[in-house]
Amino acid sequence: MRPALAQAVPRIPDGHGWWYEPKFDGHRTILRRTEETVILYARSGRVVTSHWMDLAVAAMQLPPGTTLDGEAVIWKDGRIDFAAAQSRAASGITRARALAAQRPASYLAWDVLEHPNQGQVTALPYTQRRQLLVDLLHDIPPPIQAVPATDDRDIAAAWYEGLQEQGIEGIVAKKGAAPYPLGRRAWLKVRHADTEDALVVGYLGPRRRPHRLALAIGDEGGPIRLSARLDPVLAGRIGEALTAAEALGERRAEGETYTRVDGYLTVEVLAGSGRHGTLTVTRMR
Known part of the structure:
Protein backbone atom coordinates (compact mmCIF):
# COMPACT_ATOMS: atom_id res chain seq x y z
CA MET A 1 0.00 0.00 0.00
CA HIS A 192 5.30 25.98 11.91
CA ALA A 193 8.43 25.52 9.79
CA ASP A 194 8.23 27.01 6.30
CA THR A 195 9.55 23.88 4.59
CA GLU A 196 8.42 21.26 2.12
CA ASP A 197 9.39 17.65 1.50
CA ALA A 198 11.71 16.47 -1.27
CA LEU A 199 12.59 12.93 -2.34
CA VAL A 200 16.31 12.20 -2.72
CA VAL A 201 16.83 10.57 -6.12
CA GLY A 202 20.59 11.07 -6.40
CA TYR A 203 23.73 12.75 -5.12
CA LEU A 204 26.83 14.59 -6.31
CA GLY A 205 30.21 13.87 -4.77
CA PRO A 206 31.12 10.85 -2.63
CA ARG A 207 28.28 8.70 -1.37
CA ARG A 208 29.51 8.76 2.25
CA ARG A 209 29.57 12.56 2.34
CA PRO A 210 27.69 13.98 -0.65
CA HIS A 211 28.26 17.57 -1.67
CA ARG A 212 24.78 18.12 -3.12
CA LEU A 213 21.58 16.16 -3.70
CA ALA A 214 19.34 15.54 -6.69
CA LEU A 215 15.79 16.10 -5.49
CA ALA A 216 12.19 15.59 -6.62
CA ILE A 217 9.99 18.09 -4.79
CA GLY A 218 7.01 16.44 -3.14
CA ASP A 219 7.24 13.11 -4.94
CA GLU A 220 9.08 11.44 -7.79
CA GLY A 221 7.77 12.40 -11.21
CA GLY A 222 8.45 16.14 -11.34
CA PRO A 223 11.58 17.84 -12.69
CA ILE A 224 14.77 16.94 -10.82
CA ARG A 225 16.41 19.85 -9.01
CA LEU A 226 19.87 20.08 -7.45
CA SER A 227 20.37 21.26 -3.89
CA ALA A 228 22.79 23.84 -2.61
CA ARG A 229 25.97 22.48 -1.03
CA LEU A 230 25.11 20.52 2.10
CA ASP A 231 26.15 21.44 5.61
CA PRO A 232 29.03 19.05 6.54
CA VAL A 233 27.23 17.51 9.53
CA LEU A 234 24.04 17.02 7.53
CA ALA A 235 26.06 15.59 4.64
CA GLY A 236 27.51 12.96 6.98
CA ARG A 237 24.07 11.93 8.22
CA ILE A 238 22.64 11.75 4.71
CA GLY A 239 25.70 9.78 3.61
CA GLU A 240 25.01 7.18 6.31
CA ALA A 241 21.42 6.85 5.11
CA LEU A 242 22.52 6.54 1.48
CA THR A 243 24.77 3.54 2.14
CA ALA A 244 21.77 1.21 1.78
CA ALA A 245 20.46 2.85 -1.40
CA GLU A 246 20.84 1.04 -4.71
CA ALA A 247 22.82 3.00 -7.31
CA LEU A 248 21.05 3.20 -10.68
CA GLY A 249 23.74 4.75 -12.86
CA GLU A 250 24.38 8.36 -13.81
CA ARG A 251 21.84 11.00 -14.86
CA ARG A 252 21.93 14.70 -15.65
CA ALA A 253 19.99 17.61 -14.22
CA GLU A 254 20.52 21.35 -14.54
CA GLY A 255 23.61 20.69 -16.67
CA GLU A 256 25.39 18.49 -14.09
CA THR A 257 25.87 14.74 -13.68
CA TYR A 258 24.68 12.99 -10.54
CA THR A 259 24.52 9.40 -9.31
CA ARG A 260 20.94 8.15 -9.40
CA VAL A 261 19.73 6.10 -6.41
CA ASP A 262 16.60 4.20 -5.52
CA GLY A 263 14.51 6.96 -3.95
CA TYR A 264 13.43 6.25 -0.39
CA LEU A 265 15.09 9.02 1.62
CA THR A 266 13.12 12.22 2.20
CA VAL A 267 14.57 15.58 3.22
CA GLU A 268 13.11 18.97 4.03
CA VAL A 269 13.98 22.02 1.94
CA LEU A 270 13.20 25.65 2.60
CA ALA A 271 9.90 26.48 0.92
CA GLY A 272 10.46 28.56 -2.19
CA SER A 273 14.24 28.23 -2.06
CA GLY A 274 14.30 26.66 -5.49
CA ARG A 275 12.50 29.40 -7.41
CA HIS A 276 15.61 31.32 -8.49
CA GLY A 277 18.44 29.05 -7.43
CA THR A 278 19.33 25.76 -5.84
CA LEU A 279 17.34 24.17 -3.04
CA THR A 280 18.48 24.55 0.57
CA VAL A 281 18.24 21.26 2.50
CA THR A 282 17.48 21.74 6.20
CA ARG A 283 17.30 18.14 7.47
CA MET A 284 16.39 14.52 6.74
CA ARG A 285 12.82 13.33 7.30
Whole structure:
Protein backbone atom coordinates (compact mmCIF):
# COMPACT_ATOMS: atom_id res chain seq x y z
CA MET A 1 0.00 0.00 0.00
CA ARG A 2 1.22 3.49 -0.84
CA PRO A 3 0.68 5.67 2.22
CA ALA A 4 -1.47 8.78 2.04
CA LEU A 5 0.31 12.11 1.77
CA ALA A 6 -0.51 15.65 2.85
CA GLN A 7 -0.37 18.94 0.97
CA ALA A 8 1.03 21.99 2.75
CA VAL A 9 -1.40 24.89 3.24
CA PRO A 10 -0.88 28.23 5.02
CA ARG A 11 -3.73 27.97 7.54
CA ILE A 12 -5.89 25.41 9.31
CA PRO A 13 -8.92 24.74 7.08
CA ASP A 14 -12.38 25.60 8.37
CA GLY A 15 -15.82 24.36 7.46
CA HIS A 16 -18.08 21.33 7.80
CA GLY A 17 -16.65 17.82 7.94
CA TRP A 18 -13.02 18.51 8.84
CA TRP A 19 -11.14 16.50 11.46
CA TYR A 20 -7.80 17.55 12.90
CA GLU A 21 -4.79 15.73 14.36
CA PRO A 22 -1.49 17.01 15.78
CA LYS A 23 1.44 16.52 13.41
CA PHE A 24 4.23 14.74 15.26
CA ASP A 25 7.87 15.21 14.30
CA GLY A 26 9.09 11.67 13.69
CA HIS A 27 9.49 9.04 10.98
CA ARG A 28 6.48 7.94 8.94
CA THR A 29 6.05 4.21 9.46
CA ILE A 30 3.57 1.58 8.33
CA LEU A 31 3.24 -1.19 10.94
CA ARG A 32 1.95 -4.60 9.86
CA ARG A 33 1.18 -7.44 12.27
CA THR A 34 1.18 -10.77 10.43
CA GLU A 35 0.33 -14.19 11.79
CA GLU A 36 3.91 -14.75 12.91
CA THR A 37 5.69 -11.41 13.24
CA VAL A 38 5.64 -7.62 12.85
CA ILE A 39 7.04 -5.78 9.83
CA LEU A 40 7.65 -2.03 9.73
CA TYR A 41 7.93 -0.08 6.48
CA ALA A 42 9.20 3.41 5.68
CA ARG A 43 7.07 5.69 3.51
CA SER A 44 8.94 4.41 0.45
CA GLY A 45 8.03 0.80 1.22
CA ARG A 46 11.52 -0.08 2.47
CA VAL A 47 11.51 -2.54 5.39
CA VAL A 48 12.86 -0.79 8.51
CA THR A 49 11.97 -3.34 11.19
CA SER A 50 15.58 -3.71 12.35
CA HIS A 51 15.78 0.04 13.09
CA TRP A 52 12.64 -0.02 15.24
CA MET A 53 12.85 -3.47 16.80
CA ASP A 54 11.50 -2.18 20.13
CA LEU A 55 8.30 -1.14 18.35
CA ALA A 56 8.11 -4.46 16.53
CA VAL A 57 8.29 -6.32 19.86
CA ALA A 58 5.60 -4.09 21.40
CA ALA A 59 3.35 -4.54 18.35
CA MET A 60 3.23 -8.30 18.86
CA GLN A 61 0.37 -7.47 21.25
CA LEU A 62 -1.76 -6.44 18.27
CA PRO A 63 -4.04 -9.07 16.72
CA PRO A 64 -2.73 -10.64 13.50
CA GLY A 65 -4.13 -9.03 10.37
CA THR A 66 -3.61 -5.48 11.63
CA THR A 67 -1.90 -2.78 9.54
CA LEU A 68 -1.51 0.71 10.97
CA ASP A 69 -0.30 4.03 9.58
CA GLY A 70 1.54 6.34 11.95
CA GLU A 71 4.75 7.90 13.15
CA ALA A 72 7.75 6.46 15.00
CA VAL A 73 8.91 9.07 17.50
CA ILE A 74 11.37 9.34 20.37
CA TRP A 75 10.66 11.40 23.48
CA LYS A 76 13.41 13.22 25.35
CA ASP A 77 12.88 15.50 28.36
CA GLY A 78 9.16 15.80 27.73
CA ARG A 79 9.33 16.63 24.03
CA ILE A 80 9.70 14.78 20.76
CA ASP A 81 13.31 14.63 19.62
CA PHE A 82 13.45 14.39 15.84
CA ALA A 83 17.24 14.25 15.83
CA ALA A 84 17.12 11.10 17.98
CA ALA A 85 14.66 9.45 15.59
CA GLN A 86 16.81 10.55 12.67
CA SER A 87 19.92 9.01 14.25
CA ARG A 88 18.06 5.74 14.85
CA ALA A 89 16.76 5.57 11.27
CA ALA A 90 20.20 6.28 9.80
CA SER A 91 22.07 3.77 12.00
CA GLY A 92 23.18 0.24 11.33
CA ILE A 93 21.44 -2.62 13.09
CA THR A 94 23.88 -2.85 16.02
CA ARG A 95 23.83 0.86 16.74
CA ALA A 96 20.05 1.06 16.28
CA ARG A 97 19.61 -1.56 19.00
CA ALA A 98 21.97 0.32 21.30
CA LEU A 99 20.05 3.55 20.72
CA ALA A 100 16.76 1.74 21.39
CA ALA A 101 18.07 0.61 24.76
CA GLN A 102 18.99 4.22 25.63
CA ARG A 103 15.83 5.88 24.34
CA PRO A 104 12.94 3.56 23.42
CA ALA A 105 10.63 4.69 20.63
CA SER A 106 6.88 5.24 20.62
CA TYR A 107 4.46 4.55 17.78
CA LEU A 108 1.70 7.12 17.31
CA ALA A 109 -0.99 5.64 15.07
CA TRP A 110 -3.47 7.79 13.17
CA ASP A 111 -5.09 5.27 10.84
CA VAL A 112 -5.89 1.60 10.38
CA LEU A 113 -5.46 0.18 6.87
CA GLU A 114 -6.20 -3.48 7.59
CA HIS A 115 -8.40 -4.69 10.44
CA PRO A 116 -8.16 -8.20 11.93
CA ASN A 117 -11.91 -8.77 11.53
CA GLN A 118 -12.82 -6.60 8.55
CA GLY A 119 -9.77 -6.92 6.30
CA GLN A 120 -8.72 -3.90 4.25
CA VAL A 121 -10.67 -0.86 5.44
CA THR A 122 -9.12 1.93 3.35
CA ALA A 123 -12.45 2.47 1.52
CA LEU A 124 -14.27 3.35 4.75
CA PRO A 125 -14.73 7.00 5.78
CA TYR A 126 -12.15 8.49 8.11
CA THR A 127 -14.61 8.65 11.01
CA GLN A 128 -15.30 4.91 10.79
CA ARG A 129 -11.62 4.06 10.48
CA ARG A 130 -10.89 6.32 13.44
CA GLN A 131 -13.39 4.44 15.60
CA LEU A 132 -11.93 1.11 14.51
CA LEU A 133 -8.46 2.39 15.43
CA VAL A 134 -9.52 3.61 18.88
CA ASP A 135 -11.32 0.33 19.63
CA LEU A 136 -8.37 -1.71 18.35
CA LEU A 137 -5.86 0.09 20.58
CA HIS A 138 -8.11 0.44 23.63
CA ASP A 139 -6.38 -2.32 25.57
CA ILE A 140 -2.93 -1.93 23.99
CA PRO A 141 -0.51 -0.14 26.34
CA PRO A 142 2.22 2.32 25.32
CA PRO A 143 4.44 2.62 23.38
CA ILE A 144 1.67 2.10 20.79
CA GLN A 145 -1.04 4.74 21.00
CA ALA A 146 -3.64 6.48 18.85
CA VAL A 147 -3.00 10.16 18.15
CA PRO A 148 -5.55 12.67 19.47
CA ALA A 149 -8.20 13.83 16.99
CA THR A 150 -10.95 16.45 17.06
CA ASP A 151 -13.57 17.97 14.77
CA ASP A 152 -13.37 21.28 16.67
CA ARG A 153 -11.18 23.79 14.81
CA ASP A 154 -10.68 25.87 17.96
CA ILE A 155 -9.13 22.90 19.72
CA ALA A 156 -6.92 22.24 16.71
CA ALA A 157 -5.79 25.88 16.76
CA ALA A 158 -4.98 25.54 20.49
CA TRP A 159 -2.89 22.45 19.72
CA TYR A 160 -1.09 24.33 16.96
CA GLU A 161 -0.28 27.30 19.18
CA GLY A 162 0.31 25.52 22.47
CA LEU A 163 2.12 22.27 21.71
CA GLN A 164 5.08 23.44 19.65
CA GLU A 165 7.38 23.22 22.66
CA GLN A 166 6.53 19.51 22.98
CA GLY A 167 7.68 18.86 19.42
CA ILE A 168 4.31 19.10 17.68
CA GLU A 169 5.20 20.62 14.31
CA GLY A 170 1.69 21.46 13.13
CA ILE A 171 -1.78 20.14 12.33
CA VAL A 172 -3.05 17.63 9.76
CA ALA A 173 -6.62 18.08 8.52
CA LYS A 174 -8.71 15.27 7.02
CA LYS A 175 -12.25 15.08 5.70
CA GLY A 176 -14.37 12.88 7.97
CA ALA A 177 -16.32 11.33 5.08
CA ALA A 178 -13.28 10.58 2.92
CA PRO A 179 -11.66 7.16 2.37
CA TYR A 180 -7.96 6.63 2.97
CA PRO A 181 -6.26 8.35 0.00
CA LEU A 182 -3.72 5.74 -1.06
CA GLY A 183 -0.65 7.48 -2.50
CA ARG A 184 -2.45 10.81 -2.95
CA ARG A 185 -2.07 14.24 -1.33
CA ALA A 186 -5.64 14.52 -0.10
CA TRP A 187 -4.83 15.52 3.49
CA LEU A 188 -3.82 19.06 4.40
CA LYS A 189 -0.97 20.03 6.73
CA VAL A 190 -0.12 23.30 8.44
CA ARG A 191 3.42 23.45 9.84
CA HIS A 192 5.30 25.98 11.91
CA ALA A 193 8.43 25.52 9.79
CA ASP A 194 8.23 27.01 6.30
CA THR A 195 9.55 23.88 4.59
CA GLU A 196 8.42 21.26 2.12
CA ASP A 197 9.39 17.65 1.50
CA ALA A 198 11.71 16.47 -1.27
CA LEU A 199 12.59 12.93 -2.34
CA VAL A 200 16.31 12.20 -2.72
CA VAL A 201 16.83 10.57 -6.12
CA GLY A 202 20.59 11.07 -6.40
CA TYR A 203 23.73 12.75 -5.12
CA LEU A 204 26.83 14.59 -6.31
CA GLY A 205 30.21 13.87 -4.77
CA PRO A 206 31.12 10.85 -2.63
CA ARG A 207 28.28 8.70 -1.37
CA ARG A 208 29.51 8.76 2.25
CA ARG A 209 29.57 12.56 2.34
CA PRO A 210 27.69 13.98 -0.65
CA HIS A 211 28.26 17.57 -1.67
CA ARG A 212 24.78 18.12 -3.12
CA LEU A 213 21.58 16.16 -3.70
CA ALA A 214 19.34 15.54 -6.69
CA LEU A 215 15.79 16.10 -5.49
CA ALA A 216 12.19 15.59 -6.62
CA ILE A 217 9.99 18.09 -4.79
CA GLY A 218 7.01 16.44 -3.14
CA ASP A 219 7.24 13.11 -4.94
CA GLU A 220 9.08 11.44 -7.79
CA GLY A 221 7.77 12.40 -11.21
CA GLY A 222 8.45 16.14 -11.34
CA PRO A 223 11.58 17.84 -12.69
CA ILE A 224 14.77 16.94 -10.82
CA ARG A 225 16.41 19.85 -9.01
CA LEU A 226 19.87 20.08 -7.45
CA SER A 227 20.37 21.26 -3.89
CA ALA A 228 22.79 23.84 -2.61
CA ARG A 229 25.97 22.48 -1.03
CA LEU A 230 25.11 20.52 2.10
CA ASP A 231 26.15 21.44 5.61
CA PRO A 232 29.03 19.05 6.54
CA VAL A 233 27.23 17.51 9.53
CA LEU A 234 24.04 17.02 7.53
CA ALA A 235 26.06 15.59 4.64
CA GLY A 236 27.51 12.96 6.98
CA ARG A 237 24.07 11.93 8.22
CA ILE A 238 22.64 11.75 4.71
CA GLY A 239 25.70 9.78 3.61
CA GLU A 240 25.01 7.18 6.31
CA ALA A 241 21.42 6.85 5.11
CA LEU A 242 22.52 6.54 1.48
CA THR A 243 24.77 3.54 2.14
CA ALA A 244 21.77 1.21 1.78
CA ALA A 245 20.46 2.85 -1.40
CA GLU A 246 20.84 1.04 -4.71
CA ALA A 247 22.82 3.00 -7.31
CA LEU A 248 21.05 3.20 -10.68
CA GLY A 249 23.74 4.75 -12.86
CA GLU A 250 24.38 8.36 -13.81
CA ARG A 251 21.84 11.00 -14.86
CA ARG A 252 21.93 14.70 -15.65
CA ALA A 253 19.99 17.61 -14.22
CA GLU A 254 20.52 21.35 -14.54
CA GLY A 255 23.61 20.69 -16.67
CA GLU A 256 25.39 18.49 -14.09
CA THR A 257 25.87 14.74 -13.68
CA TYR A 258 24.68 12.99 -10.54
CA THR A 259 24.52 9.40 -9.31
CA ARG A 260 20.94 8.15 -9.40
CA VAL A 261 19.73 6.10 -6.41
CA ASP A 262 16.60 4.20 -5.52
CA GLY A 263 14.51 6.96 -3.95
CA TYR A 264 13.43 6.25 -0.39
CA LEU A 265 15.09 9.02 1.62
CA THR A 266 13.12 12.22 2.20
CA VAL A 267 14.57 15.58 3.22
CA GLU A 268 13.11 18.97 4.03
CA VAL A 269 13.98 22.02 1.94
CA LEU A 270 13.20 25.65 2.60
CA ALA A 271 9.90 26.48 0.92
CA GLY A 272 10.46 28.56 -2.19
CA SER A 273 14.24 28.23 -2.06
CA GLY A 274 14.30 26.66 -5.49
CA ARG A 275 12.50 29.40 -7.41
CA HIS A 276 15.61 31.32 -8.49
CA GLY A 277 18.44 29.05 -7.43
CA THR A 278 19.33 25.76 -5.84
CA LEU A 279 17.34 24.17 -3.04
CA THR A 280 18.48 24.55 0.57
CA VAL A 281 18.24 21.26 2.50
CA THR A 282 17.48 21.74 6.20
CA ARG A 283 17.30 18.14 7.47
CA MET A 284 16.39 14.52 6.74
CA ARG A 285 12.82 13.33 7.30
